[in-house]
Amino acid sequence: MRTKFPMGTNNKAIVKRQVVALSQLVSRASLASAMGKTYGGQRDTYTALGYKKTLQFSDYAVRYLRQDIAKRIVDAPVDSTWRKKPEIKEKGEKDATAFDEAWEELVKAKRLWNKFIRVDKLAGIGRYAILVLGFDDDQELSQPVEGATELLYAQPYSEGSILITQYDEDVKSERFGKPLMYKITMLDTVTTSSSVTREAYTTRSGLGKEVHWTRVLHVADGALEQDVYGIPRLEDVYNRLENLEIVVGGAAEMFWRGAFPGLAFEADPEADIGDQDMSDLQEEIEEYIHGLRRYMRVQGVKVNSLTPQVADPKGTVEVILQMISAARGIPVRILTGSERGELASSQDESNWLSRIAERREDFAEAFVLRPFIDHLIDIGVLPDPVEGYEILWGDLLSLSEKEQAEVTKIKTEALATYTNAVGADLIIPPEVYLKRFFGFTNDEIEQMQEEIGIIFDRAKEEQDLINEEEEAARLERAGAPA
Known part of the structure; x- marks a missing residue:
């Protein structure tokens, strides 16, 4: 599909962006083609093991919605980060100020904590997510915010619903390299469909709206080279998730088949068995297997029970979970909810909460709360605190x-x-x-x-x-x- 750009964009700029986009695609394709290559490129382990080399948002989204551990990987850091809500107040004031009261009222009226949690989860499924901010000004969504006094809504959207159509290319701008305009699919087939499929995410349709960056809170988790695109939380463990699905699903099939491995019917070579007898025997066998009959007439036929071949998948599952735990920094007991061993569980909990304490300040505060609050202050929706404001997080390691x-x-x-x-x-x-x-x-x-x-x-x-x-x-x- 051809990318649409805002009105007034000249052809040279369009060509330039298309060249940049093509260069990025070629770079990604080159990187993807090298994945899994060993022995100087003579062996392709990704192809041999059935791993996808190029992952799309739809791959992450479907796995998040349909695979238990995948959902846990995305949700666990978010739920722990926002479990204890921070106190946000004006600095140097003991009594409640106009800023304090306005913020508390806004949080309750717009259920902001819920919106922050949702956009945090969506940012972990894809490379980024956004909060579309609706204001009471008279401008369209495609225009900069001007004269707003109230926040009407804050709506989270995932990468699958967003297309960045314009970037700031001014090297002297403080927003250099960041989006200027988004196109958002506000209604799509996924939200009204009870069937979650990869095709549903790749064929999204709905009401497309151009949205100016001043009406957006852009959230990217794990960004490296630039601030626009982060790293999906399932990307580095995607192969392990596929392995886990195979092992768990294969184990279920193995136990299903192993519960009734089957019967072997051996005809006596000296017995006189006619075609009619064989037909009757076949009918009785079918009734025994699929019906309620629990006896068979097997004159001249010896019945042997086949030995079930069942292996315990526990060891393989534990190895996969340990690999996922190491990659994502989530202790296995936190990942699975296990409490085996009081001392080990307490240590895992302490280590995990230490990581969450860092995440609250390094991500939740730095890339969600402060950009959101600062933007509302700049626009005029929140009063400007005289001495600034502070974000006070509760102690995660406090004893019960x-x-x-x-x-x-x-x-x-x-x-x-x-x-x-x-x-x-x-x-x-x-x-x-x-x-x-x-x-x-x-x-x-x-x-x-x-x-x-x-x-x-x-x-x-x-x-x-x-x-x-x-x-x-x-x-x-x-x-x-x-």
């Missing part, structure tokens, strides 16, 4: 209530053991012990010492009072004046 209770119990038992141990304070002074093993600061230790001193003084006063009362009672019993 159960874990906190267990830690408190362990620390209490350790402290009791320390205080009851004779001479322990001579080896490790109390101040050092509290600071090193309990993490208390010097100020906190001094405060505890002051409170302990107050408690001791109060206890001494109470004991002195008790002693005085006992002495007075003793003297009274002895008949002496108090």
Whole structure:
């Protein structure tokens, strides 16, 4: 299909873009043709193993929708990243400001967290995704935003619904190399079809709209040479996903066939079996296999049960999952939801959350939240914060209530053991012990010492009072004046 360009684009520019696009296609084709080549190009392992050399968005999309682990690979980092929503507020202000109130109202009214999660997932299926931003200005979608005061909607679209029709070619522009105009298919056959096929994604049809870049939030995950195209999360593990599909599907077929491997009927060479007898036997065999009959008349025929050939696919599946885990940085137990081994699972969870903490700042904040908020401030939809704003993420590694209770119990038992141990304070002074093993600061230790001193003084006063009362009672019993 021939690419359409905005009005006013001259023929020289069109030819230039077509040459660039052709050069990119040739480069990709050359790279794809080299995949799987070994022994100096004499052996093509990709062809021998049935792997596709060139992957399209439709390949990733269908696998995401139809293969369990593929969906998990795309969704797992997104779900963990946005599970604890960040707090976004104006810097240096304790009370809620106009910016704070406007942002909170916008988040609730437009369900922005849900939109961010969806565009993040779509960006991982393909090379990029976008949020189309609808404003209350009087301009068409193909025109720059001007005079907007309200965000009406934010609609996510995947790469399969988008065509970038124009790029910024001005080398002195801060947007050099980035899209200027998009063409978006807003209605397509996939959204109304119950059948998800690769053909459905390659024959999309619907209402095409030209959209200016000022009405778009462009999100690309894993971009390397430029900011426009990222790397699909399924690309580097696509071959392993095909292997997993073959192993799991083949195992199901193997167990299906192995449950009833079949029967071998051996006719006695000395038996007199006519054509009618063979026809009747054939009919009985069919009824036994496909019907409810559980007996056969086999006079003159010996029946042998075939030995099932069933292999355990567990080892092969585990190897494939480990390869996927290594490539995507997702622990196998996180990938499959397994909790075997408390210590190993806790360590995997800790490592995974550390990666997610990095992703929240390096991707979610840097390429989703800040570009979105900054754009709305520039347009005038959000008030301009005087000292700027800050994005505060919650602590992913914070302990649960159960874990906190267990830690408190362990620390209490350790402290009791320390205080009851004779001479322990001579080896490790109390101040050092509290600071090193309990993490208390010097100020906190001094405060505890002051409170302990107050408690001791109060206890001494109470004991002195008790002693005085006992002495007075003793003297009274002895008949002496108090």
